[in-house]
Amino acid sequence: MSAVPPAPALPPANVRKTPRLVLTVALALVAALLLAHLANASPAPASAGTARLAALAEDVTAAEGHRYDARDHTGRTMDAAQIAQSPDGTYLAVYHTLLDDGRFHAAVATSTDLRHWHRRHDFGPGTHQASLADDGRGGYVLAYEKDPRNHIAVRGYADEAALLQGRAARAYDAPRTLSRCAEGTPGITAVRGDTIELTGHYRADCDTDRQLRATLTGFRAWHAAPDRRLDRALQAWGNGGNLGDRAPVELDGQRMLFVEGQRRKGDFASWQTYAYDPASGRADRLAISTHGGSRAFANPSATLLTDPQGRPALLVSLFIPGEGAAPGEAGQLVYWRKL
Structure with a gap:
């Protein structure tokens, strides 16, 4: 039988301490980075504008008007509705519904009373x-996500009548340049002559939605890039799932984004809404309070308009997933507060 080899000699004490020192320094660095990261999720408002948005949007029970589970005249759900007001005072809503063919259908509807x-x-x-x-x-200008091969599609309409009849004068289907799997949930942030500025998401590594910014010029030239600053602001609140829909809103002269973040991927009850201040790069989480106590909110948008009583108001539109909904509150919620 072979002889047992002698035990190896121990290295000098200073060498034995080196891995421990490296580990200590590494842990300290990680802790410092974590504290710096979490500092973005400060209890102090990101800005006066985000604080004002929170004051108007958080308490649904204080709204001048509201509707849960909004539907059009045929009973179709108005999921992810975004609402605007035309020059003649008519309210316009664009939204989608999952129909019996197994596909989502976007639509446009009109109203005189927001209900x-x-x-x-x-x-x-x-x-x-x-x-x-x-x-x-x-x-x-209308933008929507289009499948198959999920991508952002943009359409231009000469006037309101053309929009309501679906007669697009200009059309562009954007190439996917950031993800080979999906790019979508567009939000139009500005139209400046022939240049359309948009936000959206891309499926990073074909796994998790992350934010993008894009421009479309002349319905011909498309450029998209990741918006990692917005990603970081939402991740500071512990959102490890999808970072999705967003819409611009301006209050008291300050432009912000109303945006959703998902704490855990696949958990629809973990969707929450945030007010993001581009100037500071920080976001505030909004503590939405409904009549029944729903706890999950997605697809946020907000619009300044004149309410049915003729008062300046902020209209808020949120989708309440069934997984986080109080009885009778699942679906599209629309409510408004006078300014």
Whole structure:
């Protein structure tokens, strides 16, 4: 039988201490980075604008008007509704519904009271997460996510009648440049002449949605880039799941984004809404309080408009997933507060 080899000699004490020292320094560095990261989720408001948005949007029970489970005149759910107001005072909503064909259909509807909606046009199967903006020239720009091969599609309409009839004068389907799997949930942030500025998401590593910014020029030239600053602001609140839909809102001259974040991927009850201040790069989590106590909120948007009583108001639109909904509150919630 072989002899047992002698035990190896121990290294000098200073060498034995080196791995321990490296580990201590590494842990201290990680702790410092974690503290710096969490500092972004400060209890202090990100800005006066985000604090003002929270004051108006958090308490649904204090709203001048509201509707849970909003539907159009045919009973279709108005999921992820974004609402605008035309120059003649008519309210316009773009939204989507999952129909019996197994596909999402985006649509546009009109209303005179923000509670009852008449669907005017269906944009077809595979269209969803719609966003609408006026083009400053009497027309409208519509963007939505389109499948299969989920991508952002943009359409231009000469006037309101063309929009309500679905007669697009210009069309562009954006190439996927940040993800080979999906890019979508567009939000139109500005229309400046022939340049359309948008936000959206891309499926990072074909796994988790992350934020993007994009421009479309002349309905011909598309450029998209990750918005990692917005990602970091939402991740500071512990959002490890998808970072999704967002919409611009301006209060007291300050532009912000109303945006959703998911704490845990696949957990629809963990969706929450945030007010993001681009100037500071920070976000505030909004503590939405409903009549029944729903606890999950997604697809946020907010619009300044004149309410049915003729008062300046902020309208808020949120989707309440069934997994986080109080009885009778699941679906699209629309409510408004006078300014």
